[in-house]
Amino acid sequence: MDYFVPDWNDVVDPWFNFPLDKPSGEHLRDPAKTDVRAHELFPLGEIPYDGILVSRMTFAPGAGVLQKAREASLRLRFRLPDELLLMADCGAWGYVDRDEPPFDSEEILDFYADGGFDYGVSIDHMIVDSIIEDDITRPLTKEEKERRWDITVENGKEILNLSRKRHLNGKPRLVGAIQGWNEESYVRAAEQLLGEGYDFIGIGGLARAPTSGILRVAAAVSRSIQSYGRRSGRRIDLHIFGITRMKVVSELARLGVTSFDSASLLRKAWLSKDENYYLDDKTAYAAVRIPHSSRSTRIRARLASGEMKSERLHDLETDALAAARNYALGEVDLEMAVSAIAKYDFAALGLRGDIRRDLRRTLRAKPWEQCACPLCCKIGVEIILHRGNDRNRRRGFHNLWVFHKYLRKLVPRILVLTNCTQKKHGRRSDLPAYLRYSKSDTFQLWWKNLREVRGIDLGVLSAEHGVVPWWKPIPNYNKRIEELSQEEKLRLEKKVSMVLLRYDLVFFSGLGEYGRMMRKLALSANPRVELFPKKELSSRKLDLLELKRQIPDMRGAVLKAVSASGGRGLDLF
Incomplete structure (x- = not known):
């Protein structure tokens, strides 16, 4: 379960002089270059979030700021490590009182592509009980709510089709935003976007909903997503936007929510009484x-x-x-x-x-x-x-x-890996990793056994790319780990070990040089690493046939680890 912190330029002077109560000279000369976000103050394994969420509305007041975002990737401007994710949405609460969103899909897709985001959220329009019009609060009519629902769904379809026409190949990975006024309307919206080809759904509009309402909507959408995934053979992620009551997080994890964002605990540092x-x-x-x-x-x-x-x-x-x-x-x-x-x-x-x-x-x-x-x-x-x-x-x-x-502690991060395969889909343009390796029978067996398991990250260990998330688009390549020099292998090991730091438990299914690398990392890496195939599960040689035979055993071990996680809520959060 990934935690994203919304970014509102929450930066500090890294060299602030506390005894003298004075900012550093570097800050006074160039705060934009000097000031840092939280991830620059913590070691990689201690960074207090898994990604940053940026809203397009935060750029609206200043065209100059927006131009800077387009001139250089926000990932570079934020000095964000590769191991952390960068998501962008439109910031629908910022235009909730307007008849329509102030952006179109072309503009938003440009912003996402230029900004170097991993995830980009389709344009949504909040469905709320009331809005402020001419300084007067009035209720939204049933027709207005349905129109906002239509706007949100049609924008989701439009931006996905635009991305396909531009051959962006999942860069960024698009998140289909859904809005609604009850469980049924949210489920209908999710099913429409899933039918268009989305593999990531984002539930919006729940920030002010009661806890019971949040959980009912999340449960209904999650059931729909999982049912669709079983029918279609696809893995689908689910995000919930704007969680302010952290007590619901443990229940959301059990419902299959894969990520959420919240600035609640950050803001309480100075806003709470x-x-x-x-x-x-x-x-x-x-x-x-x-x-x-x-x-x-x-x-x-x-x-x-x-x-x-x-x-x-x-x-x-x-x-x-x-x-x-x-x-x-x-x-x-x-x-x-x-x-x-x-x-x-x-x-x-x-x-x-x-x-x-x-x-x-x-x-x-x-x-x-x-x-x-x-x-x-x-x-x-x-x-x-x-x-x-x-x-x-x-x-x-x-x-x-x-x-x-x-x-x-509540929801341990679990990574399930397999090694890349010589057989790959030959398409020249980028493909999501799970499709790139789909020509391999071994990979297909691994994918079939694990794609429906919630509460885990799935990835492929590649000589060319390191650890590749299942959804990440990659080009076709032929680099083999056996061809790497000793120096290149050491660089790859270091790259992989940095990724493993973000996890509490890692499962790996593989043989050969990849297996040897993971056995070495299992001795030194911070998280516990469980390797398959296992000698204790077989009386025969650990070869490709045995690896395939033990993939269901790996699934069982993963399910056991997932079911063992959780069990209690966050008392105060």
Whole structure:
């Protein structure tokens, strides 16, 4: 189950000077080049998401920004590792009150192709209970809802046909967006797009739905998709957009949802009243609020009214920061720290209720000392201070790291691999990997046994491309692993090992040089690797015939691993 974080330019200065509270010189000279996203602050195996979701609406206000996106792949601009995915949608909530989406399929397909996205979502139009028209809220009529449903489905068909006419060959892989007002309307939309040839469906419009509604729609669409997949012999993925209640994630995984996106825990770092810092899935703490006296609009208004002199306020602010830092060092006691921070808070913001209770709870626990994330280890108590972008967004990145760790415990990432085959489909233009290798009987047997299994990633180990996801388009090629030099084999091993870091469990079915490489990686790689064919399952030679015979055994082992995952929900998330 892949987790995507929506991108709203959530960046920080990597060299921000916390003791002096000053940005780096590099940031001041060129923030666009200097500032980094979360994935640049964590080692590859610790990155707190599996991909980034970009919305076209975020580019709408500035044509210059859009032009930059077209001039250079967003993957390059985001400095996104190859192991992470890049998805784009239109940002339908941004035009929910309009009669029609502000884009057409030609424009959106250009944006997706130029931006270097892995996934591109068809243009959808939100079906909601009411919209704002001329500053007045009014309900959508039944006819308007049906028209928005038609617009969404027709846009899905149109962009897929355009992609085929342009011979884009799955670059990007298109996600058919569906909207609806009940389970039946969502299922009808999914079936229409599946009939057009989509192998990835995205459910939109559920961000404000009750939990029960989300689960009913997801269950209905998932059943339809799985039934269609069995009839057609195809593997179909399912994404849900805009999940804000993370408690539903475990149930969505059981329903066969393969990916979702949410910015909820990132935003809570600075928007929530008392749940700004997550230690685990059971415990959250309020941040320690010490706002900048010179930057807060509310504080400047108090200063302008004469309620407080700036010099006095600055002194209280300095005392509050020193108290928080000295308490973390053990140089002042809890009550002295609480008193100094509360005194500044009252002077800066006025009476806000009893903040001392939250302050005591957070400071007494010192949660930053209990966390192993790279950010908490590096900046310590600074991460708990509610004070400016560079602390607040780092705290958000920390929340993503905590959530992603617990998500992986709840829904472990499982990769099932086989090696590439000499027999390939000969078409010159790019083909999805599962079609490229479809001329091989061994691959077909492997694919038939595993394509319907939910909760796993399927891929092919290739001498030319490394680990290739089943859906990824690749050209025809003839490179064999036996032809690689020792140096090339080492590079391939390193490339594969970087991919394996993202998984908790890997299954591999293969022989020869590929088998030897995976046996070597199984000894050193971070995830557990289970290799097939197994000697203990046979009294004969482990050859191609035995590999084929054990593919059903591999399927059984994979199903057992999938069924063993999960079992509990996320208590607080």
